[in-house]
Amino acid sequence: MPNKEFKQKVKQWEVWEEITDNGVTISFGRSEHILRFKSIGDISDKAECIHKFEAVTYEEAASIYNLRMGYGTYKPQGKAELCPNGCGCYYYPESSGECPYCGVLD
Ligand SMILES: [Zn+2]
Numbered sequence: 001m002p003n004k005e006f007k008q009k010v011k012q013w014e015v016w017e018e019i020t021d022n023g024v025t026i027s028f029g030r031s032e033h034i035l036r037f038k039s040i041g042d043i044s045d046k047a048e049c050i051h052k053f054e055a056v057t058y059e060e061a062a063s064i065y066n067l068r069m070g071y072g073t074y075k076p077q078g079k080a081e082l083c084p085n086g087c088g089c090y091y092y093p094e095s096s097g098e099c100p101y102c103g104v105l106d
Contacts, residue, residue, distance in 0.1 A: 004088075007101060008100050008101055010054045010055070010056055011030050011056065012031035012032075013055055013064070014049055015027070015049070015051035015065060015068070016028075016043055016048065016050065017048055017050045018043070018046055018047035018048070020046075025044075025047070026069075028061075028065050056100045057091070057098040057099075057100050058095065058098065059074070059076045060100065062074045076092040077094050077095040078092055078094025079094070083102055085101075089102075093105070
């Protein structure tokens with residue numbers, strides 16, 4: 001039996017921080033979304049990128065985010081279920097609904 005082929009779409013994720021007189025504003029998301037938020041002013045020019053990493057799904061990214069921010073273990077919403085495509089991976093239908101190997105499932 002040939003080795004399993006692992007196809008996954010790795011995405012860039014970023015964490016931005018802005019410190020103001022009123023406190024700290026944190027923005028976390030995919031790099032392309034962060035870029036859009038910056039272009040429309042939802043993230044200020046004074047904000048600074050404090051973390052940058054790669055992950056496939058939101059749940060994976062949120063786990064890394066929590067670790068780097070010192071927030072403790074990330075718990076995805078809902079129960080993990082085996083991917084119906086038979087790839088052998090678990091995914092979170094009530095959270096992102098994205099299988100790390102098969103992409104977003106309906
Ligand atoms: Zn799958």
